[in-house]
Amino acid sequence: MSTPAPENLSRRKQLVRSYQMAKKSDPRLGLWILGATLLGAAVGFLVIWLLPGDGWISTVFTVVGAILTGLLGGMTVFGRRAQRAAYSQMEGQPGAAAAALGMLRRGWKVDPVVAFTKQQDVVHRVVGPPGIVLVGEGSSPARIKALLTSERRKHERVVAETPLFEVVCGREEGQVPLPKLVKHVTKLGRNVKPAQMTDVLNRLKALDANRSNIPLPKGPMPTNMKGMRGNLRGR
Template identity: 60%
Template sequence: MSNTPLDPSTMSRRRQILETYKMSRDVDPAIRWWMLGAFLVAGGLGFALFHWVLPGSGTFKLVLTIIGTFLIGLLAVMIVFGRRAQKAAFARLDGQPGAAARALTMLRRGWVIEEVVGFTKQQDMVHRVVGPPGIVLVGEGNPGRLKALMASEHKKHERVAGDYPVHDVLVGKEDGQVPLDKLVRHVQKLGRQVKPAEITELRQRLRALDAQRPKVPLPRGPVPTSMKGMRGNLRGR
């Protein structure tokens, strides 16, 4: 069996969900029971609701009640599946080189992610996100080595950013760091300090800086149908 990561763009919607479920189950075996429990609880509440709210009686009411019960149960299943699949995906990524870059693909439109704008031989990395907060430098790896690397990248970006803000974020579980599963939300909460039209100008300023650095391929690992693919699944698309 090939260990090549699956590309969600080559799979049908049903196949994407199935592959996401399989990989989530490997990390979280209880996911099936959570989904079943969600269906039974939500379905039971839905049945009671439709039974008392719908007027009349007979076969027509029973059919509507069954359909409504199934749809409410299915909605609950998808909500539970999405949350636990996301948690399992982060658990699967945690500790892998480039995990932060994979997590950042969960950001919505309006964000531009550049992988590995800075690095060390020991695979400590700095990724860059350009969006409403301005420039966000995201470091992952050994905190001691990252300190000098982040400081160097911060100075480089400040020189070309001008008045646009530059934020530093370290990914990890120690004090002052941001856990991988909370990275996206943390970046989104940095505020809106740059207008959409200004993001284009900011990216143009960064091109000169990027032209001076070598491109480094990001290590690829067995990521669940890629975080981008799973992002679409969790949104119901």
């Protein structure tokens, strides 16, 4: 029996699945959530209790406020630690950078594996406010650099006027660690207006149409994290 896709699960089941996956690499996750919930409830209770007011209505507001702040604290800690656990589980797997880039919000277009080697060194492409970002990942910095250089030349032929950035995801010197990849990409600036992106994407479609139909590299690809992001934010 196949496992249902995350988008086909109810929000409650998605939360349970996210918790179960995160707990594998973060055994104390439950204690952290409980502690944050109790601390948030205590702070919320104290703050609202100190506000002017009296009678049963004030008591109700105080209790409800404590519960809500407690839940907010617990969910905040859960979201952060679950995301950290997800990165920890993905790091080092082929395609991990593509899964992390799936966390980018609207206004970004991510194309996983636009180029690769037989050794599973890959280049992903991101189009967004900074321009075009080519993200490389793999086991050999030399092969990744050569692959990025090749892709840069191909892209410059069709979108020469669009800013183009190269990023290597990894833990070696000069590389960007997986947990910091999305933040790094979003801080590259705002050089392309939304109206210009349509033209850029159309030109890239022409570039991709001329690529050889070579099969994608074999091996498991990590689950896209976009569902987890939306789920933890209540979307």
